[in-house]
Amino acid sequence: MKEIIVIIGGGIAGLEAASNLLKLGYSPIIIEKSDHLGGHVANWHKLFPDLTPAKDLVDELIASSKDANIFLNTEVSFINRLKDSYNIMLSNGISIITKYILMTTGFRLFEASKKEEYGYGIYNQVITNSDLEHWFNTGQDKRIDESPMNAIGFVHCVGSRDEKARNSQCSKVCCITAIKQAIELKEKFPDAQIYCFYMDLRLFGKKFEDFYTKAQRDHGIHFIRGRVSEVGENIEGKVIVKAEDTLAGKPIKVTLDLLVLMSGMVCNPDSSKTASMMALPIDSDGFLKSSDNVFHITASPKKGIFYAGACTGPKTVPETLAEARSAVLDIHSHITSQEK
């Protein structure tokens, strides 16, 4: 009999895991609370650093996992621990008994409006990274004026590395995303000056540094080291941004036509909720706690429960996919060792 594996979360980690489990002959079940698969990536336009269309990735993942059982618009109502398996009750009334659960519950974008000083939801020209991707995809956002812009700003680390926002860790992908989006906007509005306000630039990944120097040299994007302190609005409805240019040691201000807030990744509250049903521990950063952060990042301390992707901390797309495959392999070796 095919082993049933329940995957909680239909984002890219869940899909990639399902597709690999199918290849190994298992029968994965994906539980997704929203009405679509692909999670955050499905709403993204292009992926750094090669500007791969996000849609291509998600479509491919969906195609390769189409044989899995997929429940959309479904949440986990509760989970009971049986002797050596789990009974999962879903919001649609179905219950599943499984030995293996893979948590791919992902992350949630930090609510930019919590950083009140940046005026998200207050000033018309302030949007988030996610809003911008949405605009890239659909071309529809009342806040973005299609007429030529003079100046556009990006605020890095919105809700990341911010103890006051109760999120002290780095969200890892925002620096490179900001650079990607800055280049994309510069290509749409070649005459606009683009400013990136950063605290540190953390460009750790493959080709990220190239992307950064390209942004500087070929696109003339200005990088200003300093955290934006406050955002105001002038009489023309443009946003005025104040920061310190820490490299110059001087306060700096600039009037912008558009301000993009790089909302960071925080733990998905649904993820914590589901975790609490299984008494899974939460790490100090608010994300799910792996049994070991070096050696067993995909393993939970509970038997039969595995993690993949951003539920354990901010991750890039390739890291998430790799982790999903890794988790599948973990599950597979666990099952085969049980059979022996």
Added chain:
Amino acid sequence: MREIYLSGFNTFVLPFMFGMLFVLGWCLIGAVRIIFQLTPDDRKKFFLSFLNPKIMLKNIRDWFCDCLFHVKLWKRNKLLGYMHSSIAFGWFMLIVIGHIEVFLYTPQRVHQIWYPIFFRYFVAVTDSTMKGSFFFFLMDFFLLVVLSGIVLAIIKRARSRIFGMRRTTRASLTDLIGLYSLWAIFPLRLLAEGFTADISGGSFLTKSLNLVLHSFLSDQMNMLPTWWAYSIALCIFMCILPFSRYMHIPAEILLIPMRNAGIPVRHARKGISRLQVYSCPSCGVCIDACPMGVVKANSKDATVYLNRQIKRSNERRIEEISDKCLLCGKCTAVCPVGVEGDRIRIAQRSIRPYNLTPDYSNIDENSAILAVNNFVSTENNVVSNTNNERVLYFAGCMTALTPGIRKSMESVLRKAGVSYEMMDKDGGICCGRPMLMAGRKAPAKEMIRKNTNIIKASGATTLLLSCPICLKVFKEEYELEGIEIIHHSEYMDRLIAEGRLHVESSDVRYAYHDPCELGRGCGIYEQPRRVVAAAGQLVEGAKSGKESICCGGSLGSLSLGFEQRKLMTENAINNLTADNPDAIVTACPLCKTTFGRYADRPVVDIVEVIDSKTGN
């Protein structure tokens, strides 16, 4: 002997006369202008040099060796040397012998300057006498020599590699006109004299041609058009001469005494530098010599093109070429006429306005003076310090980035029991050479003044340098009477020779790289080689010594970027590793850093080699 035409004139001489007078006038005015552009001191020096028999003798030798025999080209490539000297010397002899003939046969025609040129047309000489046949033979012989040179020149246009040149100069339009008219002159002369040979006489070449011509062209009327063609070819050549590379012929005549008088390049467009520009024969030797040439696009930045652009006053290109140059000095070293490409470029850089007002008033040399004022003998005084030598060691800015060199130098000094003091222990003042390379004399002078104060206050007898860039400026621009200025390679050579340093030889094969500023810049080639040979097996690069290839890291270039230099460095490394040495040895911190970036084997400074090969 008889004169064929009593008037001694024919209208066909008019084109020649026009060209001749034009070119003479042009050169005369040019020479006067150039002499007046010299500073009064230089002018005086120039005129006085003619009274100095030693210089005069040198002038005469150079006129013959450089202008006529092209000795430098012979040294480079026999075929190339023959090609140039055959045309120059052959033509010169044709003119000289032509004049001798006029003197001998028609002394009354001496004032008619066309007479020696068209002698065969106007005078018939019997070739049966010894005298007659001798001159006929000589004239035909030298014509043959010239013609052989022309044939080689035509071959060179198509296949320059035979002449040892990878790349040749791309000719300009005026150069081409000059070239074709030059090529035309001698065959036309042969044709004209061939037609006339049965009347005026001739020798093996002209007589034979005459017979051939008469076999199918019996009409005497063909004679006059050929003489016209010959005269017109001469006229075209002389008229185009000032605007083409052939200007080098008259220009070099003036350049030689001026150079021998020791007149320096002071202004990029005036005086001797203008003369040098006009003396450039566009031979293109500098194109292959240029280390930047490894990138094909840079071929256009060789000195020959700088000269051409200066003649054309193409300011944009002049600046571009001047700024790009690494100032390795190789083009100057190989130039057969002595165009100082590097100095002209520096002078050109100095013309340009520098909007920054350098201000070094906040540089405090007094603390540096205090720091160097306490000479201490090293503990290891095995070899007694006989001559009371006090060495002040100036490591230099670049050595600060290669601390291994400084450390080894101090170690060697201690081992040799030298009493020394560091001049820039806590960072020094730049020697001024990079500023001079950028063409900025005044701020460089300020740095020189401050460093001079420190050195003089130290009470040193010897100034020891690790960086050849510093060495050159200390030697050329500093006034440090009584203080010996020495590079560490020379100094170690001396320590070894004096037995103060005992080097253990090994069989490590070292390829020695001549740093531009040490070799071509200061003429130090042998001392470092002796030092390296003391420590291991000395291996030469494919090109070395005067023709060594710049590492590409030179501070001389103002515009070459990091990436653009990569190929030059790799090329220089390939040159050094032609004989597969174990390590590359250099004597310049900048070369070391630059090579170290791309080399596939260890790159060490000469002092590091010696330090590792000397015991206590």
Added chain:
Amino acid sequence: MIYQGKQKIWSDYQKEIPDDHWYYVRSCIRQNFFPASEKMFLEICRNVLGKDFHENEHHTTCGGIAYHCDTIPQETAMTIVARQFALMTEAGYENYVASCITSFGNYTEILETWHEFPELEAKIREMLWKSCRKEFNKPKYLAHSSDLIYKYRNEIAEKAKFHLINKETGEPLRVVEHIGCHYSKMFPSKGVGGAEYPYVLTGMVEAWGGNVIDYPERRHCCGYGFRQYHVKANRGYSLSNTHKKFESMEPYKPDMIITNCPGCPYFLDRWQYVIAEMEGKTYGENGCGIPVLTYEEVAGLVLGYDPWDLGLQLHQVAVEPLLDKIGIEYNLEDKYKGIDKKDLLKPELPTSIKCF
């Protein structure tokens, strides 16, 4: 600007303010600057609205100015404050309302510090006992007096004789609200509306018919900055900050400025004269300045009190254009007359800024 966005934030930062029975403490400096304001506060609360507000002549400074000027240590300031609380306790009150923003900030800071470090509170109790033989209860509710006017804003609006509406055009007046820095910047949750978009004055202005302007330097300090003003050498810096605010609000053509801090109205008012003298620049219409009023004065005007009884003649910037806009009648003859029509003597009027 998205108004709904602000409303959402305002709804997040609401604070519990009891309706009645308050122990009131005055500011050190307000009575000198705008003497009718505190009187009007008690007048409105006690007589117009019939609330119980108690004050005690033995209360002193809270020590805030000295504390912010770094001339006394925090423990001294805490002991002074403890004595004030003791007076409140003795009077039988548990709701404490301060007239001064810096006092309010000071009290908030001290209460929060005691909350975090109870041992410090114990020490202060001991010091208070040693010095004055007094004991205290911490106030159950702490408010700034503007919080109360904010709370009563709708009752005041119901009784209003005038509204912040231009009588001629029928348009709402354009009002700049300026919140004292120590109100909520230190503890956003202790102020009505938080720190970024405080609602306390906006609520009053909206309730009384005006329109609040959101200009870029809205958050900026009035320029007082304690040490910046008190040290004469720094006074130019103080002035520059005020100047910056005026330059920023100028394009919006504000009709008035409403403030809730002792220092702010004073500096926003007086520096307008200094800027006019130095730069020859005035920010109001026809060579006048922008009238700067305290919230009590505005409440008094709305309720129909005589401008001169509200002490508006003590403002440097002439308030008459504002009164004209609202349609409040006044007698210019009586401007410099005090109680019982006693002649206060008309001051020499500046020429750089238009005054009456």
Added chain:
Amino acid sequence: MNGFGFRLSPSSAINLDKVDRSRFEELCSIEPDALRCMSCGSCSATCPAAQFSGMSIRKVLLNLQRGKEEEAFRLMSNCMLCGKCTMVCPRGINTRRIVLTISRIYEKEEKR
């Protein structure tokens, strides 16, 4: 009139709206690498003039980008053009050329 004994103090803030970038852009058209500076400070750390004057090529570039040309010039007046900064720059920026190019661009400006 100013009988107060104090006056308005100028703002130290950089207003990017008012920065004239034309000359800096001209510089970048000649030496685009000027934009690649990441303010690591290697150049200033190695600069022989820095210990005497605070000269820093990264600050020069920053000042030019922020419209503080006079400050940039004040710093550059200490430059000895030794080229050490060019050697240590991890991004291979031709700093020496930048100094020389700046001197030309601004010269032109004066002539205009």
